[in-house]
Amino acid sequence: MTRYLVLLLVALLAIGAANVSASPTHSRARKHQQYRHTNGVQAVMAGHESARWAQHRRLSSSATIHHAVQTLFGPGARNTTDKLAWDRLAELTDTYGPRPGGSQGLEKSIDWMVELAKKDGFDVYTEEVPIKYWRRGVESATLITDTWTTPLHMDGLGFSAPTPKDGIEAEVFVVNGFDELDQAGAAGKLKGKIVLVVYEWTKYSEALKYRTTGAKRAEKWGAVAYLVRSVTPFSMRTPHTGNSQTAGIPAAALAVEDANILARIFARDHVAAPRVRLVMQSETGVSMSRNTVVEMRGTERPNDVVLVGGHIDSWDKGVGAQDDGTGFMSAYHALYLLKHRVQVQPAHTLRAVLFTAEETGVQGGDAYYAAHVNDEAKIRVALEVDEGVLTPRGLVLDGTKLDGAAWDMYQEISAMLKEVGVRGWRVERGYAGADVAKWCKHAVCGQWMNDTGDYYFRYHHTPADMMDAVDPVDLEDVASTLAILALALPHAE
Amino acid sequence: MTRYLVLLLVALLAIGAANVSASPTHSRARKHQQYRHTNGVQAVMAGHESARWAQHRRLSSSATIHHAVQTLFGPGARNTTDKLAWDRLAELTDTYGPRPGGSQGLEKSIDWMVELAKKDGFDVYTEEVPIKYWRRGVESATLITDTWTTPLHMDGLGFSAPTPKDGIEAEVFVVNGFDELDQAGAAGKLKGKIVLVVYEWTKYSEALKYRTTGAKRAEKWGAVAYLVRSVTPFSMRTPHTGNSQTAGIPAAALAVEDANILARIFARDHVAAPRVRLVMQSETGVSMSRNTVVEMRGTERPNDVVLVGGHIDSWDKGVGAQDDGTGFMSAYHALYLLKHRVQVQPAHTLRAVLFTAEETGVQGGDAYYAAHVNDEAKIRVALEVDEGVLTPRGLVLDGTKLDGAAWDMYQEISAMLKEVGVRGWRVERGYAGADVAKWCKHAVCGQWMNDTGDYYFRYHHTPADMMDAVDPVDLEDVASTLAILALALPHAE
Structure with missing residues (x-):
């Protein structure tokens, strides 16, 4: 653990020196340290305490992180008409509609995202996944009394x-x-x-x-x-x-x-x-789909990978705007923001993975795991967004690598984001999402949380899962926060 | 005005003496008077002031009104399983579905309500109304890009x-x-x-x-x-x-x-x-429907009529649970409560009118007006419920007979209901509903208000206008309040 943290912090500081001109805000670091004390967050693993406090101070005063936070959340960073992620998701969904596994809408949407990533100057590639699909036919239920x-x-x-x-x-x-x-x-x-x-x-x-x-x-x-x-x-x-x-x-x-x-x-x-007359037709089959990977290769440690993901497939009645348009788009947009707004090259590799065929049984996520679990480049952190993008609450984390020191580090990041006013930020322990769950054996895994209780499930898998259910500011906020996390997250090992 | 108020109050007190044993709560009357003073409600028409104050005291201490209020709203009056109005509306709508003008569902629903009123021991009759109808056929709109x-x-x-x-x-x-x-x-x-x-x-x-x-x-x-x-x-x-x-x-x-x-x-x-392909079939025609009148004939002044109403027809996609199931059922249930719970015989005549074919152009309401405007029995007050039954707010009143003294009398009733804890009670001036609007020329007219802003319009004219959109307690509260109003309202003239 300690070795990795030191490597990370050295790398972050190096990136900071190389890429940004903003100097660390020492007053912010002091205020932050004060915040930690007054809030009584427990320091775990006694004995390492003073070394870790030194790391924390360096993390929150890292010029790169500071620059990213200021660029994405600082005064004047956002104007009210800034809703690029929403506009792109709207154009995609208006153009191809829903994206169920086995549909043209899904494959055309994947093509569109690949083209978008190329235009945005990213390394992007797809990996084929054979999938089982179920296609709705004519169906009806009639009440007869x-x-x-x-x-x-x-x-x-x-x-x-x-x-x-x-x-x-x-x-x-x-x-x-x-x-x-x-x-x-x-x-x-x-x-x-x-x-x-x-x-x-x-x-x-x-x-x-x-x-x-x-x-x-x-x-x-x-x-x-x-x-x-x-x-x-x-x-x-x-x-x-x-x-x-x-x-x-x-x-x-x-x-x-x-x-x-x-x-x-x-x-x-x-x-x-009462009697019911039920007519249901459907078709099942096998077809080929693709996981889509958008990558920013690490300048210092390319084999350490932070993955942010969402699934690009959806159910068939709405357009899957929340489920999981907000997920794959916020993962992609996080990388977009780092490249084009923050203008940073990360020390470790960042990947936005747009998983296919989650709704039909986590087929893309499982295929991605099977294909990459033994790679030389190791996934250290795997986060997904798949419960919609609503009022942000922060992260649920899990995984065998989430030991006391790593947990403390996440709390540190959490406190930092909270301090600079990122909405509703906190870290909890809990279940990681379906597409990243298998990575929990090897990495810190987790998923994005909302602070709206069951609200998301009003729209989940319905014809009402349309762009109107997505708030552009929420989407931009979540993508911006993911961008900072992808940059700042420690590699717990 | 004064003559009528005195007549009314004498009648109310007489009814009170004849029908109930509860004695006036003098302490309540005093508290009520105090409320009026501290809230600074303006006494209008100077010179009549002391006489009117005496009337107010008598109204709020009337044994009949007091008994009705205690029976319907007092401690122990309501237990949580008491949702008769809701259950009846549910059974009606579960049995016949929507009630558009020109449909079997409407006419069977009218029959059902007539039978219910008979079983409940009311005088009930229908009046035929020829109506124009529009019947939806196959229809679809398809987006083509x-x-x-x-x-x-x-x-x-x-x-x-x-x-x-x-x-x-x-x-x-x-x-x-x-x-x-x-x-x-x-x-x-x-x-x-x-x-x-x-x-x-x-x-x-x-x-x-x-x-x-x-x-x-x-x-x-x-x-x-x-x-x-x-x-x-x-x-x-x-x-x-x-x-x-x-x-x-x-x-x-x-x-x-x-x-x-x-x-x-x-x-x-x-x-x-974008292109749209529109297919719409429909049929228009003329058929016979019925206004339904449930009556409690006045013991003292049968020719003075207080009308409470709602329309029994609905749109075709939901079951018209709010629009206007809650309206016609709360009007009917107000009379039910007076007869079977409060067990009072009113001095003036009470009518619950279930108007037909409002959605297709206020056809039932207009026919009722035309048929009865010259009757010997005069409608003095006409109230309707047609914006749903949600969190109650009270009444909007209008009409040429709503002069200063009448208005003051309504304020008095309002204060009394508020004092005994009837939810959200107040009186405002504004537009009376469509089915009673014509009576505004001759009577005090008005409609029931909700305190939920535009919430009602989420359900209005949609497939979601189902029983699930109706809260049983709201419906019981509104019917109970209408019952008290029907009993207490002054005949402004």
Whole structure:
């Protein structure tokens, strides 16, 4: 650890001397040190303490970092019309629409990003990834009662089985959660029925299982199809798609309102159980896609790599503006800002990786890991943005290399960003995102956090995931912060 | 005025003596008087002041009013599972769905409400109204650019002309507001184009003109179809329908996100203007519908009528839960509460009127006025609920009979409701709703207000206007307050 930190700091100071003219602000460093003391952040690993404090002072007074922070967040750094990342994402999504795995929209979008990176003067290359895809065809769900018939707001789930061409029509049996499902199943009540699972929303990670594993569970009890209340805290009659484990029966999500209508009718003793007619067509196949890598090669330690990533594929109904347009674009834009605004050449190598086919099973991320885990150039830090770009909160970090000293170093960076007024900055320990999770075995891994609770899941996997859901200032802020992190992050080892 | 107030108060006190055993709370009356003084509510019409103060004291200490307030809002009056109005509205809308003019859903819903009123022991009758209807057929809008093609989220506007059967395809010309539309038109730029009007949202009353009058304006300049950014402050890819003046060209609303995509592509010089393919079928006709009247006949002054109303028809995509399910149900439920909870017989006549075919041009409301303006029984007060039931704010009042003394009396009721803790209560002057507006010439007219700004217009005329958008407690509160008002309101004349 100590050896790497010293190397890093020497490199940072060298870059600072070579690339920028701004002198370290000693008063800022003193103020920062004071901040640390008054906030009582624990110094870990006693014995190394005084050496680490010296490093901290040097980090926060590094001319390069200071210059980057001032350029991207300092007074006059940003004017209100500065929304380049948003404009580029808008042009891309307006031009090619959604980017589901196996679609022309995805491959054309990759081409567009490659061209953009070339125009911006980057080294850029793609790496082919064979992917499985699921392509939505005609689909509909219709509520049929004794008194009226109406189309339901539905979305087939990814990798769902299709219905027979003419569809399925059956009585609906509504259960609240999996325990009720299994009880009804064991009592033989689900045979020949379309099962609908409703549940009380708590959070995404709790609800997710109903989308991903419910169809197999219902199939086991003889159900002919599986419906789930959309995985969302909020609905404007909005169905939310997403991946599911393929079962022998078709699986679809209903908008919350539609699930609730079925549940109410089902609960009324004096009327017949509701029926649903489900028609779902889809196609699965294998095609070739690409991970896209935009690189700034390190001047001093090219084999030490900091990766920032997001996935370029999306679901098919909106344009994937938040999921994960904001992710891949903020990763790319971080490098753009370093090259064109901060105008710095990093000592270590920076990579923006635009993973493909995440929505269809983290195919791009897993392929990237498999292809590069044994490279001579080692990924030291792997960060991703894949929960949208909203009010920024900072980073969730994880990984075997996140030892006490590394953690303390991240806290140091956090304090520095907070001090210069970067919005909502903090560091927490937690789960790294899907596309970088495998790197946690070898590196510090992590993901970008928002400070808006479940807000993101209103838009997640819906037709409403459009550019209007993205705030240009949020996107610019996150890309700017990623730029500083990519430059400043220590190589924990 | 004075004569009527005295009559009213005598009647109220008589009812109080006849129907309830609760004694006036003198301490409450004193506290109330104190409230009035400390809040400096202006006493108008000097000279009558001391007499009116005596009346106010009697009103707020009236045993009937006190009993009603305590029964509906007092300690223990409401338990959390008390959501009868919501449950009934849910059962109605779950059973018959939306209620557009000319639909079976509307007529069956009217039948259901008539049966409900009979079961509840009310005098109920319907009055036939011949109505014009517009029935949506197959419709779609498709964006076609050089690079992708995608369905747009759209809704044809009520009474729009249909397209030819095979649809219309043309280049889109985007304008920001009517001034730009007329400039572009005068310059010959709209000929043969599909015009899209976008605009910055300020409020419903400002934006409404773009929906209602835009098609005729665009037609004048040779446009072949008219599109409008949906009239809403908020969108989850949500199109908002609504009525429009029939033009020779078809007219439809796009979801905000879809309007914005078109506007951005249109603004880019380096790509071709976007094209839209519009297919809209619809049918207009004449059918018979009904206004529904539920009545509690006055024991003392049956010819003095207080009307509370809402319209029972709705738009076709959601179930009209807020617009205007909450309106007609809270009007009906106000009478239900008086009869079954408060158990009072009013001195004057109370009518809940469920107007038909408001969305298609206030047809039920206007017919009701025409049929009853010369009746021997006079409508003295006409209130409606037609902006949804959300966080309550009180009443907007208007009308030629709203003179100084009447206004002061309403303020007195307002203060009384506020004192007993009725949520968000106040009285303002302003526009009465569409179905009761004509009564303003003869009576005090008014409408229910919410304290949530534009929130209601998120749901207005959309597929998301479902029961999930209605809070059971809000609905119960509004109905309870209407019940007290229907009982307490002075007959200003």
